[in-house]
Amino acid sequence: MKVCVIGTGYVGLVTGVCLAEIEHNVICVDKDESKINMLLNGKMPIYEPGLDKFVEKNVKKKNLIFSSDVESAIKSQDIIFICVGTPPTSAGKPDLNSLDEVSKLIGKSINSYKVIINKSTVPIGTAKRIKKIIKENLSEENKNNNFDIVSNPEFLKEGEAVEDAFFPERIVFGSDNEKVINLMKKLYEPIINQDFDYANNNPKKREKVPIIITDSTSSELIKYASNAFLATKISFVNEVANICERVGANILDVTYGMGLDSRIGTKYMKAGIGWGGSCFPKDVRALSFTAEEYGAHASILNAVIQVNNYQRFKIIQKAMDLLGIIEDKIIGVLGIAFKPNTDDTREAPSVTVINKLVELGAEVRAYDPVVTKIPPEMDQKVIISKDPYETLKNANLMVLVTDWVDFLDLDFVKIKQIMKNPYIIDGRNFLEKKKLLDLGFVYRGIGY
Ligand SMILES: NC(=O)c1ccc[n+]([C@@H]2O[C@H](COP(=O)([O-])OP(=O)(O)OC[C@H]3O[C@@H](n4cnc5c(N)ncnc54)[C@H](O)[C@@H]3O)[C@@H](O)[C@H]2O)c1
Numbered sequence: 193m194k195v196c197v198i199g200t201g202y203v204g205l206v207t208g209v210c211l212a213e214i215e216h217n218v219i220c221v222d223k224d225e226s227k228i229n230m231l232l233n234g235k236m237p238i239y240e241p242g243l244d245k246f247v248e249k250n251v252k253k254k255n256l257i258f259s260s261d262v263e264s265a266i267k268s269q270d271i272i273f274i275c276v277g278t279p280p281t282s283a284g285k286p287d288l289n290s291l292d293e294v295s296k297l298i299g300k301s302i303n304s305y306k307v308i309i310n311k312s313t314v315p316i317g318t319a320k321r322i323k324k325i326i327k328e329n330l331s332e333e334n335k336n337n338n339f340d341i342v343s344n345p346e347f348l349k350e351g352e353a354v355e356d357a358f359f360p361e362r363i364v365f366g367s368d369n370e371k372v373i374n375l376m377k378k379l380y381e382p383i384i385n386q387d388f389d390y391a392n393n394n395p396k397k398r399e400k401v402p403i404i405i406t407d408s409t410s411s412e413l414i415k416y417a418s419n420a421f422l423a424t425k426i427s428f429v430n431e432v433a434n435i436c437e438r439v440g441a442n443i444l445d446v447t448y449g450m451g452l453d454s455r456i457g458t459k460y461m462k463a464g465i466g467w468g469g470s471c472f473p474k475d476v477r478a479l480s481f482t483a484e485e486y487g488a489h490a491s492i493l494n495a496v497i498q499v500n501n502y503q504r505f506k507i508i509q510k511a512m513d514l515l516g517i518i519e520d521k522i523i524g525v526l527g528i529a530f531k532p533n534t535d536d537t538r539e540a541p542s543v544t545v546i547n548k549l550v551e552l553g554a555e556v557r558a559y560d561p562v563v564t565k566i567p568p569e570m571d572q573k574v575i576i577s578k579d580p581y582e583t584l585k586n587a588n589l590m591v592l593v594t595d596w597v598d599f600l601d602l603d604f605v606k607i608k609q610i611m612k613n614p615y616i617i618d619g620r621n622f623l624e625k626k627k628l629l630d631l632g633f634v635y636r637g638i639g640y
Contacts, residue, residue, distance in 0.1 A: 193217070193379055196269035196604055197292050198262060200227055201534065202238055202353065202470070203288030203311055203346050205277030209243060210357035210615065212250035214382040219257045219265040231258040239535035239562045240372055242354040262294075264300035272380065273365040274298075274310045274322070275346075277470075284477035286315055298339075299329025306339045309371055311346045313475060315482055319343045319366060319408035342367040342376055345415035350469065351533030359384065364404045366411025374468045375407055416482070419475040420493055425460040426467050427499040433639025434465035434506070444621065462549050463604035463639045465545070465593060465619035466503035469530040471499075503638075504544040507591060510636045514615045519553030522612065524583040527594020528560035528567065528576075537567035541619070542593045548570045559583040561598050581610060588613045595620040604631055 193216050197208040199220035210221035222228050227237045233405040234251075236244050242401045246365065254519060258264040259265055266272055276290035291312055298446030310322060319341045325419035326339060348356040363384065379524070386398040386443045386458050404414070433443040443463045451458035467473070478494055483490035515521050530540035537543065542558065550557050557575045559582070566572055577583040582606055585592055592599060599622070610613055628635045 193271055193343045194269040195219070195267040195273065196221060196380075197273040197275055198222075198266075198298075199277070199290070199312070200224075200231065200237070200258065200273035201275065201277060201352055201631065202240065203348065204273070205231075205247075205375060206240065206243065206348060206353045206357050206569050207273060207275060207311060207346070208251060208256060209246045209416070210354075210383070212253075212255035213246055213358075213380075214377070214388050216500050217269075218250075218255060219259055219269060221261065221262045221265045221579060223258050223260065225260045228258050228260045239533075240353050241533055246354065250441050259409040262297055263287060263301045266298055266306070267303050268285045270304070270306060271375075272298060272308045273344075274308065274312055276312055278312050278314055279470075279475070280474040280477055282473075282480040286313075286474065286478045287546065288314065288318065288321070289296045291318070291322070292325060295325035296329045299326040300331060302326070302330055302334050302337050302339060306598055307342065308339055309342045309343055309344045309376075313345060313417075313471065314343075314412055314477075315478060316412045317410045318412060337477065338366050340367070341368055342372055343411040343588055344376070345411060347415070350536050351531060358388075359386070359398060360401055362402045362404055364406065364414050366408035368379070368407055373420065377403070405421075416475050417481040420479045421523070422460050423467050423472045423476050423500070424492065424496045426462070426464075427496040427503075430437055430466060430638070431465050431499050436463075436639040440451075441639075443637075445462055445638075450453075456613065462621065464503075464621060465507055465541045466500040468541045470536055473539040500639040504541055505548070506638065507545050507593075508548050508552075509615055510593065510617045511589060514617070514634065514636065515613075517551060521588040522553045522586055523549055523556050523589045524577075524580075524585075524587040524611075525549075525556060525574075525585065526560075526580055526590065526592045526599055527596055528558050528570075529594050529596075531595045532594055535562045537563055537570075540567065540594075543567060543570045545591065545593060545619075546574050552598060557587070558582045559588045560594065585610045587611050589615040589617065591617045592622060593619050594623040599623070604628060604633070606633060 195216050195218045197204045197220045209219045212218040226465045230237045278286040281287050292552040323341050386402050436443045449462040450456050451461050480490040528542045546556050550573050557577050559577045559580045616633050616635050618637045
């Protein structure tokens with residue numbers, strides 16, 4: 193099938209590559225020409241493990257084309273995916289400007305029947321909003337050209353996005369049009385049936401992927417409610433971790449004991465510095481905003497946000513407990529990305545923690561295996577180091593913010609020698625506490 197993917201970010205690029213891999217003819221477009229130029233030159237605009245190989249393979253096979261000519265791509269393809277960003281406004285309401293802009297352009301460019309699939313995470317009612325904007329912008333000669341809208345939320349996790357695209361746990365179609373649902377099933381058929389050659393060797397024959405067919409409003413809500421639930425799980429565990437600290441219990445044992453109950457489960461049960469990234473913070477706020485808008489109280493969601501904000505400042509409190517006055521102290525931060533295996537720094541915990549430490553007068557150095565520039569929201573006084581040892585030289589304190597697996601292999605004997613004070617705050621309960629205590633470090637985790 194002939195597919196156009198609008199927005200070549202984390203979701204659009206992965207979606208386009210996955211559809212090309214299952215033999216669709218895909219054009220990925222973006223208004224950001226620098227992004228498209230990078231892709232045309234064989235470079236990845238984002239860090240996502242495994243993605244580059246699939247891009248290279250499908251560009252070679254001519255299944256995948258990159259362009260900044262959005263209009264021509266809409267005209268030439270039959271199926272149009274919308275994958276543009278929906279960042280939060282200060283009130284928490286999602287900013288739908290990019291989505292509106294794209295909808296207008298689709299309306300103006302429609303020259304034959306098109307199926308418009310929305311993958312961006314959007315508030316309830318957005319499928320109807322897209323439809324209205326497209327209709328208003330149809331040109332005179334194309335007034336009779338029909339189109340349909342499907343809500344098809346994306347559940348990929350950055351860092352595991354390629355796997356998630358090929359092996360999703362569910363696919364949701366929000367539409368009441370049977371013809372369009374059948375077309376969607378056809379489009380995703382190899383993924384639904386798990387019948388494709390993944391990296392030339394489909395590792396396991398997996399079960400068919402469950403399809404949820406529902407109305408567009410429920411589909412939009414499935415996405416928000418899923419992210420809000422995951423964020424709730426983490427905030428809940430963080431609250432229990434804080435109780436553990438007060439009563440002398442061990443959060444690792446507590447969460448393990450809880451998680452073995454299959455009704456609870458072991459995933460998303462890690463205490464730490466709290467959730468961040470481009471999705472959870474904005475999606476929880478957006479769902480809370482929708483709840484208020486419709487007169488439904490979102491007490492749990494608001495508490496989930498509050499616990500998460502507080503969790504960042506637990507790190508600062510722990511730093512104060514260890515160092516006393518923060519001013520003029522040297523603090524080495526390990527990890528800038530909001531989680532490992534991505535270069536995404538949107539709403540990363542590192543930003544809040546580093547900004548507060550700088551505000552308190554510390555000299556902050558930071559190291560991340562893939563983030564090598566200071567993120568725009570971060571205080572520009574932070575020094576980005578080339579390696580972890582440079583970050584920690586003469587440091588009074590190490591703060592681990594992102595649980596990159598690389599940090600497990602650090603030479604902690606050397607680190608003990610180069611640091612001024614042997615203080616570690618492990619914001620992810622990730623390092624080997626016993627080993628570090630044996631080496632003479634003072635170790636502070638979250639809830640143990
Ligand atoms: N990143 C994730 O992990 C993830 C997971 C699931 C869902 N989502 C949702 O998917 C959507 C996209 O997220 P993302 O992380 O890929 O965003 P992103 O910022 O990485 O990418 C969005 C892209 O859209 C482009 N764009 C904006 N306006 C455009 C226009 N008018 N024409 C062409 N291109 C345009 C931007 O230049 C950008 O490259 C969001 O709604 C997000 O909530 C994200």
